[in-house]
Amino acid sequence: MAWDDDLTPEHRAVASHIGSHARLLAGPGTGKTRSLTRRVCFLVEERVVEPDAILALTFTRAAAYELRSRVEAKLGEDRMPHIATLHSFALRQLLRNSDRIQTLPQPIRIADDWEERYIILKDLKSMLHLSTIRETNKLLINLSADWQTLNADQSEWEQNYPNPAFLGAWQEHRQIYGYVLRSELVYQLKRAIESHGDFELEGPPEYLLVDEYQDLNRCDQAIVEAICDRGAEVFVAGDDDQSIYGFREAHPAGIRQFVNEYEGAVNLTLEICKRCDSEILDLGQFVARQDYNRLEKSLQADEGREGGTIGILRFADENSEGVGVARLCQYLIDSQGLNPDEILILLRTDRNKVFSSLLVESLEQYGIPVAASTAEDSPFNGTIGRIVLAALRLLIDQNDHLAWRTLIQLRPNRLGEGAIHTIYEYAKTNNNNFAQVIHAIHQDDTLITSRHARLVSSEVDSILNALEEIRASMADDDSVIDTLEEVINRFVLTEEDREPIKAEFEKILGATEAGSIPELLHNIEASDARIEQEIEAGQVNILTMHKAKGLTSRAVIIVATEDEYFPPRDTGAEIGDERRLLYVSLTRAKNYLFVTYCDRRVGRQRYTGRTSGQTQRTLTSFLRHGPIRPESGTVFIRTLES
Numbered sequence: 001m002a003w004d005d006d007l008t009p010e011h012r013a014v015a016s017h018i019g020s021h022a023r024l025l026a027g028p029g030t031g032k033t034r035s036l037t038r039r040v041c042f043l044v045e046e047r048v049v050e051p052d053a054i055l056a057l058t059f060t061r062a063a064a065y066e067l068r069s070r071v072e073a074k075l076g077e078d079r080m081p082h083i084a085t086l087h088s089f090a091l092r093q094l095l096r097n098s099d100r101i102q103t104l105p106q107p108i109r110i111a112d113d114w115e116e117r118y119i120i121l122k123d124l125k126s127m128l129h130l131s132t133i134r135e136t137n138k139l140l141i142n143l144s145a146d147w148q149t150l151n152a153d154q155s156e157w158e159q160n161y162p163n164p165a166f167l168g169a170w171q172e173h174r175q176i177y178g179y180v181l182r183s184e185l186v187y188q189l190k191r192a193i194e195s196h197g198d199f200e201l202e203g204p205p206e207y208l209l210v211d212e213y214q215d216l217n218r219c220d221q222a223i224v225e226a227i228c229d230r231g232a233e234v235f236v237a238g239d240d241d242q243s244i245y246g247f248r249e250a251h252p253a254g255i256r257q258f259v260n261e262y263e264g265a266v267n268l269t270l271e272i273c274k275r276c277d278s279e280i281l282d283l284g285q286f287v288a289r290q291d292y293n294r295l296e297k298s299l300q301a302d303e304g305r306e307g308g309t310i311g312i313l314r315f316a317d318e319n320s321e322g323v324g325v326a327r328l329c330q331y332l333i334d335s336q337g338l339n340p341d342e343i344l345i346l347l348r349t350d351r352n353k354v355f356s357s358l359l360v361e362s363l364e365q366y367g368i369p370v371a372a373s374t375a376e377d378s379p380f381n382g383t384i385g386r387i388v389l390a391a392l393r394l395l396i397d398q399n400d401h402l403a404w405r406t407l408i409q410l411r412p413n414r415l416g417e418g419a420i421h422t423i424y425e426y427a428k429t430n431n432n433n434f435a436q437v438i439h440a441i442h443q444d445d446t447l448i449t450s451r452h453a454r455l456v457s458s459e460v461d462s463i464l465n466a467l468e469e470i471r472a473s474m475a476d477d478d479s480v481i482d483t484l485e486e487v488i489n490r491f492v493l494t495e496e497d498r499e500p501i502k503a504e505f506e507k508i509l510g511a512t513e514a515g516s517i518p519e520l521l522h523n524i525e526a527s528d529a530r531i532e533q534e535i536e537a538g539q540v541n542i543l544t545m546h547k548a549k550g551l552t553s554r555a556v557i558i559v560a561t562e563d564e565y566f567p568p569r570d571t572g573a574e575i576g577d578e579r580r581l582l583y584v585s586l587t588r589a590k591n592y593l594f595v596t597y598c599d600r601r602v603g604r605q606r607y608t609g610r611t612s613g614q615t616q617r618t619l620t621s622f623l624r625h626g627p628i629r630p631e632s633g634t635v636f637i638r639t640l641e642s
Helices: 009-015 032-046 061-075 086-096 113-127 133-148 164-177 182-195 218-229 278-288 318-334 356-365 383-396 401-410 417-429 434-443 453-473 480-491 495-510 517-525 572-586 633-641
Strands: 022-026 054-058 082-085 207-210 233-238 266-270 309-315 343-347 370-373 540-544 553-559 589-598 630-632
Touching (some): 009 032, 009 266, 032 054, 032 061, 032 207, 054 061, 054 086, 061 082, 082 086, 086 218, 086 517, 113 133, 113 164, 113 401, 133 164, 133 182, 133 218, 164 417, 182 218, 207 218, 218 233, 278 589, 309 318, 309 633, 318 356, 318 589, 356 370, 356 540, 383 453, 383 480, 401 417, 453 480, 480 517, 572 589
Parallel strands (some): 022 233, 022 266, 054 082, 054 207, 309 589, 309 630, 343 553, 370 540
C-alpha cells in the first residue's frame, strides 16, 4: 500500500510537508497520530530517507507503542525508524556516551518511582530530620523544577541554592547509592551534549518528529533545539489546549511560540474531529475557550457526528453518585450494547483510593466488571515485585547499589534499618559505595563491629548463590521471557504470586522495543507512573485524568467535577492547567459523556479537595455557565432507563 492510501487531502498535505520546520496544531480526534505515522512512511517511501535518520519522540510509553505499531504495519519491521519516549531516548544516548561523562555515577542507573519514594525520600527525611515525606518530596520537586526550567543553568546556581543542607544530603546519598533521578535525566543529556563536542546522537537524526509538543518543558525543548542544531528538520505536533503536565513544568507557551523560535517554520492544522459527537465537542470547546491566551483554531465535528448523549448530573452525596455511575454503566452495557471496556470513568484525584474504592464497590454490586488503575497498584510496587526487579538488576550488575538495598530492606532476613544505617555510615566514612561495603562484609564479616554483620554476609551469600544457580540453568539463546521465568520462579515461592508479576512484564514487553533484560529495566526506570496507562480488556476502567491522555472511548463518565477539585488551589498557572485537564477529559468521549458532581461529600471524601473537612460542594466554574445545564442525576438516569 502507498504511504497516502485512504488519506484525506488535509492529512496528505500535513504528512508530506517538506523543506522547513513545521508545527502541526491538531485538536482531539483530528488524526494527529495518523498524520505522524504517514509522515514517517512518506519520508521512507517517497523521499527514500534511511529509517535510522528518522527519530520520533513521544511523551508516554503507550503513545510510543501505538505509533510504532502503526508504522511497522505500513513499513515492516526491517524499515523501522527509532520511536521512543523522550526519557528513554535520553537514557539511551547517555548510555551510548557513558565513557565521555564523568559527572554522573557510573554505570548510569535511573532510580524508579518506588526507589525514589521508599529509599531516596525516606532516607533524606531521616538525614535532614524532617517531619514528613511530603516535606522531603517538596524539596525534591523544587530541585527537579530547577532542572526542568533550566534555572540550574544559572551561574553559581549550586552556591546560591536556597537549601544547601538538602542539596548536600542528596548529593552524598546519590553518590553512595549510584543513581540518577528520572527528573534530571533530560537535563543531564542537555549538559552532556553541550559539554562534549564529540557526543554521538544515535542516527544522527535528519528528521525529528515530536508528538505532544505542548507537554514539553523548557529543558525538553532544549533537547529538540540541540538535535535541530545538528541539522535535523523538526516537525512537532500537539495542541496548546491539551497541555496538562504543569507538575513537571510543561507549559503551552512552548508550542504557541514554536513558529517564532524556529526560523522558517510553518504552521499546519487539522480541523475535522472524527472522534467526538458535536455536542460533546461543543462542551469541550466551551471549556477550552475560557483561556484567552490560547491559539485560536478551527475545530468541528465530522459529518454525521451530530448530537451525542450528554449530561451534567447532580447527586446528593458520594453514595448516590456511586449508585448513579453504576446505573449509567448498566444502561450503556445492557441498553446501548457497549462492551465494559468501552467505558472510561475519570477522576481528578484518588489519594488512598478514596474515590475509586467506592465506585468499584458500587459497580460490583451491579455485577459490572471494573478495574481501577489510579493509585500505586502495580505488582512492581509490592514487596514480591520489588524483590524480582532487584534480582533481575543484580543478574545484570552485581554492584547495583539500589538493588542490594531493596533486597536487604524487603527480604525476610532479620535485617532492618539499623543494618542499612551501619552500612551507609561505613561507606560514607571510608569513601565507598553501598555495594562495595556489601561485598566486603560478605568476604569478611568482622569488617564492621555490628551484630548485623554476620546476617548481612549470610544474606549476600544466599542471593549470590541463587543468581549463580539461575545463570547455570540458562542457555546462551534464552529469550527475555525465559530469563524472567527463571528469576521469578527462583525468587517467588507460589504460582499465585508469580502470575501478576509475569503479566506485568508481558504488558511492558508488548509496549516497548525491549529485546534484552537491560533494555526492559531501562524502560521501567524511565517511565512515570503518573501518566502511563493501564487499560484492562473486558472491564470498565477507572483512571485518573492525567492517565487518560491519548485515550478514546465510546463513553466517558467524569466523577467529582467540583470547584473543590477544579482547580485545587486559587493560583493562575494551576487554573489554566486544570481547565485544560478538564478539556482533555471531556474530549476522550465519542458518543456518551456524563459529568457528575455532588451537593456534599460526607464520608472519607469529605476530607478531600481544597476545602477539606467541609461537606458542601459546588459544580466547577469551568462548566457552570456552559451549553449543558446541570440536572438531577437520579431523574436523568430514570429517564434513560425508561
